[in-house]
Each structure stands twice: as C-alpha cells, then as structure tokens.
Amino acid sequence: MEILQNARVNSTISPSERDALYKVIFSRRDVRGQYLPDAVPDDVVQRILHAAHHAPSVGFMQPWDFIVVKDMGVRQGIKDGFETAHREAAALFGGEQREKYCSLKLEGIMDAPMGICVTCDRSRSGDVVIGRTPNPEMDLYSSVCAVQNLWLAARAENLGVGWVSIVHHDHVRKVLGIPEHIVPVAWLCVGYVSFFHETPELEQAGWLPRMELKTLVHHEVW
Numbered sequence: 569m570e571i572l573q574n575a576r577v578n579s580t581i582s583p584s585e586r587d588a589l590y591k592v593i594f595s596r597r598d599v600r601g602q603y604l605p606d607a608v609p610d611d612v613v614q615r616i617l618h619a620a621h622h623a624p625s626v627g628f629m630q631p632w633d634f635i636v637v638k639d640m641g642v643r644q645g646i647k648d649g650f651e652t653a654h655r656e657a658a659a660l661f662g663g664e665q666r667e668k669y670c671s672l673k674l675e676g677i678m679d680a681p682m683g684i685c686v687t688c689d690r691s692r693s694g695d696v697v698i699g700r701t702p703n704p705e706m707d708l709y710s711s712v713c714a715v716q717n718l719w720l721a722a723r724a725e726n727l728g729v730g731w732v733s734i735v736h737h738d739h740v741r742k743v744l745g746i747p748e749h750i751v752p753v754a755w756l757c758v759g760y761v762s763f764f765h766e767t768p769e770l771e772q773a774g775w776l777p778r779m780e781l782k783t784l785v786h787h788e789v790w
C-alpha cells in the first residue's frame with residue numbers, strides 16, 4: 569500500500585491534497601440505488617478496511633470488527649430484516665409523510681455486490697477504558713468513526729456506500745452469527761455506482777433541507 573506509506577512519510581498536506589480531501593467529503597453520498605454489479609477487487613476492499621481501522625477510538629480500544637458479506641443468501645437475510653423494520657417504521661409516520669416515506673428507496677442491500685457490517689466489541693479492552701469512564705457510549709462512537717473513515721475512503725476509490733439502519737440489531741446478530749456482547753453498529757452496502765447524486769437524496773425528495781451552518785454554530789455558550 570504505497571499510497572499509505574507516503575501519507576506517513578509526508579506530514580505536510582499540499583493544497584492539492586487538501587482540495588482532494590474536501591472533494592471527497594463534499595461528494596460523498598449515501599447510495600441506495602445505482603449500484604453496478606461489478607465485484608470490488610480485494611485490494612480495494614482491503615484499502616477501505618485499512619482506512620476504517622485507522623479511525624480514532626476511545627482509549628485506542630479499536631472496538632470494531634468488519635464482517636465482509638458477498639453471499640446473496642446472507643444478504644437476503646439482512647434484507648428480510650429491513651422489510652420488517654421498514655414496515656414498522658412506516659406505521660409510525662402519519663398521512664402524507666407515510667406516503668412519502670414509503671416512496672423512498674432506503675437500502676441497496678441486494679443491489680450492491682457486497683455489504684460490510686461494522687461492529688463494536690464493548691468489552692474489547694476490559695471494563696475501564698481511558699476516556700469512556702463518564703460516558704460509556706464512547707466505544708460505539710469510535711466504531712462510527714471507523715464507518716466514516718470507510719465511507720470517505722470508499723468515495724476516494726469511486727465506490728458508493730449506503731448505511732442501512734432500518735433493521736433490528738438482534739436480527740443482524742442472528743443472520744451474521746455475531747456474539748451477544750457485540751453490537752452491530754452499521755450495515756453498509758458497498759459497490760461501484762453509475763453516478764453519485766449531487767445532493768442528499770432526502771433533500772432532493774423534499775424530506776428535509778440542509779440546515780444553514782450559521783444557525784448551528786454557537787459562540788462561548790449556547
């Protein structure tokens with residue numbers, strides 16, 4: 569992985585490297601449709617997993633595991649869990665919103681050629697973890713950092729990623745044989761795509777607009 573070695577040697581980021589990072593950040597999308605069936609080469613999968621594994625983690629506990637799933641039967645199991653949770657979710661919305669919710673495509677489990685489940689082993693480095701003592705959920709946040717690293721690295725590889733959270737953790741655990749004490753943090757659909765949307769699909773569908781940054785930045789106190 570020459571590119572990674574170089575990244576370690578050169579500590580200063582050049583303007584073009586900075587621009588590339590921002591391009592990746594702003595062009596990353598949650599991909600539900602438009603997956604191509606092409607297999608993702610193993611070395612590319614390895615690179616995005618390597619990026620995920622270099623995420624920050626509380627107390628450096630690295631609580632994640634990555635379950636790489638290509639098998640259609642296993643993915644169908646996850647899809648079945650999505651269908652159940654999706655029906656439950658639809659019932660929670662009222663009237664017009666329900667109709668809109670039902671019209672959205674919210675997963676690409678079978679469309680993408682593979683899925684990656686990112687987990688959190690909450691007991692990985694013992695009971696007392698530096699940085700987790702007052703707020704025990706910090707280990708889960710660490711696994712989410714790994715998800716984001718993977719998502720951005722995937723975009724840099726021109727790979728689409730879609731996070732599917734409309735599925736119960738217990739269902740994912742059962743389908744993937746994940747031990748009871750490990751939390752399945754994210755099911756990610758991964759694959760090459762025919763295009764990336766310019767803006768979030770939920771924004772395009774009129775579900776919610778992007779909020780203005782200035783309404784979210786507070787100075788000194790809330």
Ligand SMILES: Cc1cc2c(cc1C)N(C[C@H](O)[C@H](O)[C@H](O)COP(=O)(O)O)c1[nH]c(=O)[nH]c(=O)c1N2
Nearest residue numbers: 596597598600673674675731732733734768769770
């Ligand atoms: C924790 C979490 C969980 C989910 C998501 C994201 C995150 C962070 N998103 C994707 C989400 O809808 C999307 O990120 C936003 O709409 C913004 O769009 P872009 O990611 O910028 O394209 C998502 N999308 C989807 O179609 N089905 C899903 O179940 C979920 N679940």
